[in-house]
Amino acid sequence: MARYVYDFIEGDRSRADVLGGKGANLAEMTRLGLPVPPGFTVTTDACRAYLATGAPPAGLFEEVNAHLREIEARLDRRLGDPVDPLLLAVRSGGRYSMPGMMETILDIGLNDATVGGLAARSGDERFAWDSYRRLIQMFGHTVHDIPPEEFAHELAAVRATAGPAGPSAGQLRDLVDTYKKIFARHVGHDFPQAPHEQLFLAIRSVFASWNSERARIYRRQERIPDDLGTAVNVMAMVFGNLGPDSGTGVAFTRDPATGAPGVYGDYLADAQGEDVVAGIRNTVPLAELGRLDPVSFRRLGEIMATLERHYRDLCDIEFTIERGRLWMLQTRVGKRTAAAAFVIAAQLVDEGLITADEALTRVTGAQLAQLMFPAFDLTGAPEPLAVGVGASPGAAVGRVVFDSAAAAAATGPVILVRRETNPDDLPGMIAAAGVLTSRGGKTSHAAVVARGMGRTCVCGAEALRIDSERGEVAVGDRVVRAGEVISIDGDSGRIWLGEIPVQPSPVARYLAGELDAEADPLVAAVHRLLGHADAVRKLGVRANADTPRDAGRARRLGATGVGLCRTEHMFLGERRSLVERLILADGPAEREAALAALLPLQRADFAGILAAMDGLPVTIRLLDPPLHEFLPPLAELTARVARAEALGEDPGRDGTLLDAVRRMHEANPMLGLRGVRLGLVVPGLFAMQVRAVAEAAAERVRAGGDPRPEIMVPLVGDVRELAAVRDEAERVLAGVDGAPEIPIGTMIEVPRAALTAGEIAAEAHFFSFGTNDLTQTTWAFSRDDVEGSFFGAYLERGIFPVSPFERIDATGVGRLIRLAVAEGRAARPGLTVGVCGEHGGDPDSVAFFAEAGLDYVSCSPYRVPIARLAAGRAAVAPTTGTSDSR
Structure with missing residues (x-):
């Protein structure tokens, strides 16, 4: 029979998948001998069973009762005892921290009888009735969805008439009666008086809160899987609202905003549970606790040091002081800002708590992007x-x-x-x-x-x-x-x-070469961790750059070459008229004249980029988009011609352009006459570009440079297409004196190319995956159309955890990539394989490309540092089990 409940003493932090993060860490603190109230954890397995069937799994509450009896025996107190009642806290705790997203119910076990026992034991009738009203308020909202404003309105009215010390015991007793009436009106029956019923309903409501709207939104934002479920932690209540010698607080072992060591956190005297994180009253800095209760403050400092050494990381701690006695309610590896993540990782290396490899796993590409x-x-x-x-x-x-x-x-x-x-x-x-x-x-x-x-x-x-x-x-x-x-x-x-x-941020200025690496602790930490990433990564990082300026910027940011130079971007602006001449050419002579006019312009472009990347590879993609993209839009031309004809004027060149646009119009140009197809049906187009590359390289060689151009043929689907273009290109290259050897490869961006990669590799010196188009053609998505139509609904319903254009679809598109890499290298050992789609700058995608055995990724210049860091993480992640997503 499956087991669903574990006492804190039975677990440890390695069991977070079953016990949830909070339960696993409570178990770990218990094993360390720290002061944790006795309790137990209901597992994530139980939650998943509940979510699947709508009912708790068989035997769950019998297990709960068995563990509850152990707590009662340990504390010599019983749930529901009217003289000396045991009260319980019920808290959620998923595998990954989701602060405030799910439910907590405190003071379980209070009822009309036990409230008197609590008042007698504590010697504080006001405290007892305040605890009872808290239970009804939390229970009503969490279990029965009573709007919290209903309770808050009544509480505000009582506080408005109370004296400086707050509501009296009598006022709180009356408030409890008012809360009961609110409860009965909304629910249709009285507030449950049976403590075990309160407990079981509370556990069920925490399970159900896993699928609350806010929890789903948070998981989607943080990329936490929806099928994990939450554990439920049940522990004996300790009270911070028993007067000035009690309180509750949150502490961090280092500043979560900057990473600086020291005493950081908030403390709220005479407060219970969620008061600190709810912001009900403004807290005092944690250091103030040293004045209010030096003994507890000193003990807390010792525990903080113990936990940080044990977890080897920044720890986030929740604690309660009950009449001078310190209790630990939670610890976890603390959330931190991007700046703090880098600073703390570097500090922990210096302190000998973690290795440089581990430090890389403590920071992410997304955090580095924030710092820029x-x-x-x-x-x-x-x-x-x-x-x-x-x-x-x-x-x-x-x-x-x-x-x-x-x-x-x-x-x-x-x-x-x-x-x-x-x-x-x-x-x-x-x-x-x-x-x-x-x-x-x-x-x-x-x-x-x-x-x-x-x-x-x-x-x-x-x-x-x-x-x-x-x-x-x-x-x-x-x-x-x-x-x-x-x-x-x-x-x-x-x-x-x-x-x-x-x-600009200091990190951006450092990456651009404008600040010294030791400018401040943050810049120094980024410098160290990026340097280590470069030292350990096996994946090269190139940049997508279409101009000398972009290429120079990318090199300063650490790129080791250009993985994609898009030549179509060189035909815009004033040069568009030259492309129009090519499109409108009436016969070979006019076409050759247009190409001759374009040649020196292309040569100058390539020379500038090769100079900026001297000594590094520059992959130049031959013209990819349909030619009609260089002409005015069909609707615009139609309107202009119609206007001229309505005025009785000759539309002139507009009429000629309109004829050309109509002739080339395609219902789906993404799948039409573009890429290699364009080079094969427009004589001389690719030859002109290849000649421009070769002549630019020869010019750089004569100037004493070390140009390393590579020519990439786009949209190949059949090896015969590539062979035809390569034959023409090699004839052109052979006719340019002084040009270095220039490899010719192809983009793998349609499924057929991936499926026939072994054949294509026979004609290709290298592959580069165009993941944007490979994603479109694999999914049958037109990116420009679908992102604004149904992607939102797909993300909302969980069909996509994230857009496949943002993070590589490892299951589908990724399988094609793996197949093409394996078959390409089987046919041509040593085949260089890269990726030049925007996925090349996405940290999670970079990790996939590294694991799939690619040689490099290419991304926009500003994402080069992010890709460098992600590639370094990917090199050490297999030994640490970390992910860039969380």
Whole structure:
């Protein structure tokens, strides 16, 4: 019979798949002898069974009761005992951290009888009734979906009439009666008095919360699989709301915003459970605990050091102090900003806790991309409107919105402004450029979620008086209304009215060669980790570059060549008229004249790129798109000709162009006369381009350079196409004196080419996968059409975890790539294979290409550092089991 429940003492952190991250870490702390309240974990297997059938698996609650009796025996307290009741906390805990996305219910076991026992044992009747009202509020919302505003409204009314010390015991007793009536009105029966019924319903509701809207949105954002399920952790309650010698807090073993070592976190005296992350009251810095309770503070510091050494990473810790006794409620490897990730990884290497290889697995390409974003240029900046807590770094500018729906519906950048955020605000936080709250600190819901998503966030700006219903926020006498632009700095916490200009980030300046590698700790960390990535990676990184300027920029950013030079981009602007001459040519003589006019222009283009990449390979793709793309659109020409004819005028050249466009019009040009087909049916076109490449290379050789051009034939589907183009190209190359040896290869971008790669390799010196077109042709998608039509629905329904144009489809397209690599190299040992689609800059795709045995990836210049880091991670990831997605 399957087992579904494990006591904390029975597990360890290696069992996170079964116990969830929270349960596994509670078990690990218990094994380390740290002060964890006794408890047990209901496994993710039980959740998956519940989600599949709608009912708990057979025998689950018998197991729960058995483990509950062990807790009762250990504490000499019973659930439901009216004299000395055991109370329980029920918390979710998936394999991956999803802060605030699922449910927690505290104070399970309170009822009309046990509330008196709690009051007697604690000596605090007010505390007991406050705990009871918390249970009804949490239970009602979580188990029965009672709108939280129903309870919040009544609580606010009581607090408004209470004295400075807060509501009295009598007021809270009356509030409990009011809450019960709200519960009965919504649910149709009274609040359950049986503690075991409360517990079982709470467990079921945590299971069900796995599929809540906000949890699904968060998983989609963080690329967490939907089929993992959540574990449920049940532990004995400890209380931080028993007076000034009690409290609750969140601690980080290093600053999660910057990575700096020290004491970081928030503490809230006389508070329970979720009060800190909910931002209900503004916290005090964790260091203040040293004054309030030096004994607990010292013990907490010892535990923090133990956990960081044990986990060898930044740890995020939740704790409660109950009348001077410290209890650990949770630990996990903490979420951090991109900057902190790099700084901490470098520090841990220096401290001997991890290796340089492990450090690479602690940072991601996505984080490096965040660090390349610009920051505010504060030269001449006005005085800030207000200052809060910088909770998640970055520079964000946008129009003010006051609710999640407005942020999600906005068409431009917005700043989501709230008193405090809650899990239901997740869609708006995803859509917003930044998040600003008047409550909460660095461990509030807004801060934790924003850091995880890489969003700029400022919390705890107490000077802000936010009125969401009226759509305005006041600071002193200044009122800012919805739609006005503000700027927020997630580093300093400053908030400005209007738009503050931005400047390049230090990391971007370092990567561009404008800053020394030791400019600051962050730049130094990026330098070290990128350097190690370059040292260990087996995958080369080239750039897609069509101009000398792009090629030079790519080289400065670390590219080791050009993997894709698109020659069609050289035919735009003023040169378009020359292409028109080629298209409209009436006979061989006019066509040759047009090609002769294009030749020196192409030669100069190639010479500049070869000079910028001297000594490195430059893969030049022959003309790929249909020729009609160089002509005015059909609708535009038709209108111009019709207008001229209506006025009785001769349409002239427009009429000739219209005839040509109509002649070449294709219903689906992506699958029409383009690529190698164009080179075979337009005499001299590819020959002109090959000659331009050869003459440019010869010119560079005479100038003392080391040009290394490669010619790539696009859209080949049959080896005979490539053979015909190669024969013509080699004749041209043989006629150019002084040209170096120039290899000729092909793009693999249609399924047939991948399936016949062994044949094609006989005529190709190299392969380069054009993954954009290979994805389109494999899926039968036209990218420009489908992304705006049904992709949103596919992502929403989980058919795609992420767009196949963003991350390589490893199952389908990836299988074609593996097949082509294997058969190509079997036919031509040593065949060089690369990829030049945009997937070449996506970190997850880079990991796939490395595993599939490619020699290099090519991406846009600005993504070159990201690809370098991802390639380094891929080289060490097989020994660490890490992924760039989370």
